[in-house]
Amino acid sequence: MAGKWVKTTFPGVRYKEHPTRKNGVKRDQYFTIRYKLAGKDREEGLGWASENWTAAKAYDRLKELKENRKTGEGPQTLAEKRAIEDKRKDADKQARQLAEKENVTFGRFMAETYLPQCKRDKKPTTYAMEEALYRVHLAETIGNLPFGKIAAFHVERVKKAMADKKKAGRTIQYALQVTRQVFNMARKRGVYTGENPTSAVKWPKLDNMKMRYLSIDEAEKLFDALAAKSHNLHDMALLSLHSGLRFGEIAKLTWSCVNWKAGTLAILDAKTGSRTAYLTTRAKAMLKNREEGAPNELIFQKRSGLDGSIARASKTFSRVVKELGLNQGITDRKQKVTFHTLRHSYATHLYESTHDLYLTQKSLGHTTSTMTQRYAKMTENRLREGSAALEAAFKTNGQKKKKNAGQVL
Incomplete structure (x- = not known):
């Protein structure tokens, strides 16, 4: 900056005038302070008179720095003072941001962040289910609370309220899973830094294992009754029992999934990943009898x-089951016949016919044998086989003893 330095009446303070800009009636003045540090002359600028700097204020700042150098405490240069001030401002800003984040409520984060992400990344049915779980079961208890104020106690209240409404254990589990996922996302986004309260909550234990499966005779009666009511439903039921497919997998099949030569179906984007299902002669004949459309x-x-796949088995299935009396007198839902019973029946008969757990696992598309073992464990006929085999072994051994005892040596 051009111009001459002008000394002030305050030792160590001087200024230069701006060549054109004025501050009031005078030209604007830029103040600096001069001092020695470690035996060397130093000069640091403070600011303009238009920024409320005066010679007196500059001198006060110079005295402050000199006093700090004497005591060894505090900043000893303007650069140090400014660095400290910048750090303080940054800390204040971070504290404000943290306070703002900590005041974000569960409901606000759910609406502005979690659900939009869920809608982009998950299936429409999953999004609809999670949105409904929040709206119906979570919003009232924790929706208006900041994350930091939500404790395991509140999650337990959600559990109790759902249990009081006679909601299934699986539904309660889903609600807890959504809560856990929201907290995990909030932590990843830096909105929340504490522990996930769902980890301190006892989750309901589920026993969803289907105990019931159809005998061959029951299945044939069911197919005959379905055929009289709905050709489409009959064919879907037959395909489930003959290939072990879930209803959702059957509903999404296109003609491009059928390999007539190999006698297989390509099951794409299934619950546990894509796989190949093999058609029985009867299932293949059923598909042949349908009018084949375009590959897609x-x-x-x-x-x-209308466009889109069928969402669920029609009520006709339940009506036919009721007419046949398959669920008569049965109150335990694990014992009731549903469309999924057909997949369970497939697995049960397959294992009973082969006694091959690995084959059953792969046919069902299970990623591990854990799920498949329930079919093997619950095949009542296999349990009876074991009992009968043991009985036969003892009987045979007893006959041998009698025979040996009657022989004359």
């Missing part, structure tokens, strides 16, 4: 003709 057309289309 669904094999089983909605009766209404």
Whole structure:
């Protein structure tokens, strides 16, 4: 900056005038302070008179720095003082941001962050389920609370309220899973830094294992009754029992999934990943009897003709089961016949016929044998086989003893 330095009446303080800019009636003045540090002359700028600097204020700052150098405490130069001030401002800013984040409520984060992400990344049905779980079961108890104020106690209240409404253990589990996922996302986004309260909550234990499966005779009666009511439903039920497919997997099959030569179905994007299902002669004949469409057309289309796959088995299935008396007198839902019973029946008969757990696992598309073992464990006929085999072994051994005792040596 051009111009001459002008000394002030305050030792160590001087200024230069701005060549054009004025501050009031005078030209604007830029103040600096001069001092010695470690035997060397130093000069540091403070600011303009238009920024409220005066010679007197500059001198006060110079005295402050000199006093700090004497005592060895505090900043000894303007650069140090400014660095400390910048750090303080940064700390204040971070504290404000943290306070703002800590005041973000569960409901606000759910609406602005979690659910939009869920809608982008997950299936529409999953999004709809999680949104409903929050709206119906979570919002009232924890929706208006900041993350830091939500404790295991509040999650237990959610559990109790759902249990009082007679909600299934699996539904309660889903609600806890959504809560846990929201907290995990909040931690990843830096909105919350504490522990996840769901980790301190006892989750309901589930026993969803289907005990019931259809005998061959029961299955044939069911198929005959379904055929009289709904051709589409009959074919879907037959395919489930003959290939072990879930209803959702059957509903999403297109004609491009069928390999007529190999006698297989390509099950794409299934619950546990894509796999190949093998068709029995009867299942293959059933598909042959249907009018084949374009490769991208669904094999089983909605009766209404609307786009999209069928969401669930029609009520006709339940009505037919009721007419046949398959659920008569049965109150335990694990014992009731549903469409999924067909997949369970497939697995049960497959294992009973082969006694091959690995084959059953792969046919069902299970990633581990844990899920498959329940079919093997619950095949009542296999348990009876074991008992009968043991009985036969003892009987044979007893006959041998009698025979040996009657022989004359």
